[in-house]
Amino acid sequence: MIPVAIEVRVIAFLTSIDRVFAWLLRATVLVTSAIVTLALVALVICRFFFNYALLGMHEASLLAAIWLYMAGAVLASRRAEHLVVDFLATSLQSPRVKAIHSLVVAALTLVIAGFFALWVWKMLAWGMKRPQAIPVLDLPLWSAQASLALAAVSAILYALRDLVRTGLQIVHSSREA
Numbered sequence: 001m002i003p004v005a006i007e008v009r010v011i012a013f014l015t016s017i018d019r020v021f022a023w024l025l026r027a028t029v030l031v032t033s034a035i036v037t038l039a040l041v042a043l044v045i046c047r048f049f050f051n052y053a054l055l056g057m058h059e060a061s062l063l064a065a066i067w068l069y070m071a072g073a074v075l076a077s078r079r080a081e082h083l084v085v086d087f088l089a090t091s092l093q094s095p096r097v098k099a100i101h102s103l104v105v106a107a108l109t110l111v112i113a114g115f116f117a118l119w120v121w122k123m124l125a126w127g128m129k130r131p132q133a134i135p136v137l138d139l140p141l142w143s144a145q146a147s148l149a150l151a152a153v154s155a156i157l158y159a160l161r162d163l164v165r166t167g168l169q170i171v172h173s174s175r176e177a
Helices: 004-050 057-078 087-091 095-129 142-176
Strands: none
């Protein structure tokens, strides 16, 4: 059994890492939102008023949009708000049954995130064998694909967190009963 003092320190350390990670995610969402918005506004203004196409701006907005979507997905996973269908969960009365339901949801999320991570791994491996670049910006394609890897790994970590949390809830509820 792990001493309580060490357990408290580990939890405090993981909580501080999670807070820093969440701050970085929120910053990524804000910056990429600004890039997408400003890039598209600049594209429209330049094309409509000046009949001029800004080279690379469309690719930059797409790259920022991919990072925006994946960072948003990770934030949703962090808050356990990803693909929530709560009809069954709200109808459950017993705290133990609710915890078991949450455990099943966390386990399913972990399995789906595992398949997503496998798909991303295969995609990245294929991309490393056949390197490609984003045409106008001449950036490696993995600069866009890295956001998928971040989302896949984060989804697995947060699903594991949810699995441990609900497992502990079930253990504590059985001790109280």
